[in-house]
Amino acid sequence: MKFQGSCHCGRIRFEAEGELRSATSCNCSICRRKGTLMWFVPRDAFTLLTPESDTSTYLFNRHVVQHRFCSTCGIHPYGEGKTPTGEAVAAVNIRCLDGVDLETIPVQVFDGRALPA
Known part of the structure; x- marks a missing residue:
């Protein structure tokens, strides 16, 4: 299924499929x-x-994830990085997807605080 999404002001728009x-x-x-x-x-x-020039990027810690956000409205619609095995991935903020009922999506908790700095 193909989903569309954006930041709050619409300056950053994207599609994600899966x-x-x-x-x-x-x-x-x-x-x-x-x-x-x-x-x-x-x-x-x-x-x-x-x-891509409409996005701003925030890097921290080991600088392995590019946290993309809108400099106009401040919303973080997605990020980019790599899996531990090296595949390029996008981390889509589902709160920014159009037409998704968040209450129907199971949420898994990840202990990111435990990762080494």
Whole structure:
């Protein structure tokens, strides 16, 4: 299934394709503050519909995840990184997807605080 999403103001728009079976809630220092619910898809199943120059990027800790956000409205619709085996992934914030009933999506908790710095 193909989903469309955006930041709050619409400056950043994207599509993600796949089966949205669950989301991940992480308790690391940034995810806890942002309140994102992440759905990981292969990077080639994610299409940015607006210019990449419209996104801002935040890096912290080991700088392995590019946390993408809108500098206009401040919303974090997605991030980019790699799996432990090296595959490129997009971490889509399902709170930014159009037409998704969040109450129907099972949420898995990930202990990001326990990762080494």
